[in-house]
Amino acid sequence: MYDIADSGLAEAGSRRIEWAARAMPVLHSIRERFAVTRPLADVRIAACLHVTPETANLLVTLAAAGAKVAIAASNPLSTQDDVAAALVGSHDLAVYARSGIDRDGYHTHIHRVLDIEPDLVLDDGCDLVDILHTERVELLDRVRGGCEETTTGVIRLRRMMAENALRFPMVAVNDTLTKRMFDNRYGTGQSTLDGITRATNLLLAGKTVVVAGFGYCGRGVAERAKGFGAQVIVTEIDPVKALDATLQGYRVRPMAEAAAEGDVFVTVTGNRDVIRAEHLEVMKDGAVLANAGHFDVEIDVRALHDLAVAVNPGIRPHTDEYVLADGRRLLLLAEGRVVNLIAAEGHPAAVMDMAFAAQALSVAWLAGQELRPGVYDVPEEIDAEVAGLKLDSMGLAVDTSTPEQREYMNSWRQVW
Incomplete structure (x- = not known):
């Protein structure tokens, strides 16, 4: 049982x-x-x-x-x-x-x-x-x-x-x-950054946070990161979502460009291999890698293992340090699994x-x-x-339509 x-x-x-x-x-x-x-x-x-x-x-x-x-x-x-x-x-x-x-x-x-x-x-x-x-x-x-x-x-x-x-x-x-509006946007946004800060004790203000994916979840992560004072770059494959991110004030770049700029990377796409070997090879020393997608395939962890000459697991709770041949250190959170539920308590x-x-x-x-x-x-x-x-x-209420308003909305004829 x-x-x-x-x-x-x-x-x-x-x-x-x-x-x-x-x-x-x-x-x-x-x-x-x-x-x-x-x-x-x-x-x-x-x-x-x-x-x-x-x-x-x-x-x-x-x-x-x-x-x-x-x-x-x-x-x-x-x-x-x-x-x-x-x-x-x-x-x-x-x-x-x-x-x-x-x-x-x-x-x-x-x-x-x-x-x-x-x-x-x-x-x-x-x-x-x-x-x-x-x-x-x-x-x-x-x-x-x-x-x-x-x-x-x-x-x-x-x-x-x-x-x-x-x-x-x-x-x-x-x-x-x-x-979508509340769980994905506000829940994922808050809990993802909660997981990142618990795992790293990182000050996000002034950092460059790269958010991969600008669906409801990615939008929430970007909003919360911006609220913490971070500079936010968004990567996308959907031109409509990329344009939306641009008009909301975010910088939109391909991951190939963003990889060299980011201090913190958050994948939230629902797809695989969003961060790959060619991205890992150009990242800053101390870059933080976190995934907020459901499966642990968005960050290519195998590629990270292959690039590393040493791995220091658990240098902080849910934080593993990968040392590359040139001495750069990349920090993988929650083994590449969903960070908000592993390094924090979820929504x-x-x-x-x-x-x-x-x-x-x-x-x-x-x-x-x-x-x-x-x-x-x-x-x-x-x-x-x-x-x-x-x-x-919450003790809140909304207006209700008047009969005249309902009639107006249900008629194609002009009503003066």
């Missing part, structure tokens, strides 16, 4: 889950509703998510709705062992997560959650869905659908759909406005409140649907409900 590091950590984990819950009033209100309506009664849910206090509050909400939940960690280095222990000891959930487990163990844990023969799946990066389609195909006919909450995962799902490989419907929770709970509220409502909606295989947007009414509940929790 579980594989965790230390069940004795449950009490400490419970305190952290309760602390996060204080900043998650929207999810709490949904949990209270679900406890009465039970929209997920007897539904089996297999999840592959980061095991954090915020995720724990989502899982407890789904359990309150009547679901049987099993979770594996979506990143071994982001797993918080006390939270895993609390989910087992205090909430009786099936948890397969240990901090620092190797790739084989990670793979095995995903198989264990799939052993419950799920009706629905929750994924963070599409690994669980990938294994279902390649190694556990006997379960595909049972799965009614699922949710994906990352940009990287949605990209993979859309490729599966384009190749007619996706066998059940998946809801792109990542693509909701409340998720603030107040941000995850909205993301996981949308996730919970989407799961309940999906449980009542009969959909063809494909990638679906979250219904607009769910996005609006989450935003409205968040405003209510």
Whole structure:
């Protein structure tokens, strides 16, 4: 029923889950509703998510709705062992997560959650869905659908759909406005710089920070870095996003040029080999390399190993020093994995409140649907409900349209 590091950590984990819950009033209100309506009664849910206090509050909400939940960690280095222990000891959930487990163990844990023969799946990066389609195909006919909450995962799902490989419907929770605007932009922006400063104790003011990728996550990182007083360079492959960054006041350069200027590099593209050997070869002594994308492929760590004549691991927590032949030192954070969840604690709970509220409502909606295989947007009414509940929790309100305004907006005829 579980594989965790230390069940004795449950009490400490419970305190952290309760602390996060204080900043998650929207999810709490949904949990209270679900406890009465039970929209997920007897539904089996297999999840592959980061095991954090915020995720724990989502899982407890789904359990309150009547679901049987099993979770594996979506990143071994982001797993918080006390939270895993609390989910087992205090909430009786099936948890397969240990901090620092190797790739084989990670793979095995995903198989264990799939052993419950799920009706629905929750994924963070599409690994669980990938294994279902390649190694556990006997379960595909049972799965009614699922949710994906990352940009990287949605990209993979859309490729599966384009190749007619996706066998059940998946809801792109990542693509909701409340998720992109708040979780991706404000959450990733703040937590990424939190991870970098915790790992390095670096003063960002006056430094040159190179942000690779100017989607919602990259925009958030660039904004926060600028707020710290850094000079920000943006690299992009999309000309529209590059123009957007330029008009917001950032310098836009190819990575081949930015590599020689940057003091801190942050990759947040969802793609691979964004920083390669030819970039590493021209970087300054002491340059910091951090990845805020989901997978550890955005920085070519193998190339960094090949260039190094010596490696000094752990010179600070989550900071490894690579010494090159000419004496330059490059600092790799969190082994090239997602820095905000490994060197810091991930997004603030107040941000995850909205993301996981949308996730919970989407799961309940999906449980009542009969959909063809494909990638679906979250219904607009769910996005609006989450935003409205968040405003209510903050004591804020918005205007409502008058009858005349509604008539004006719904008519093509000129109304004077």
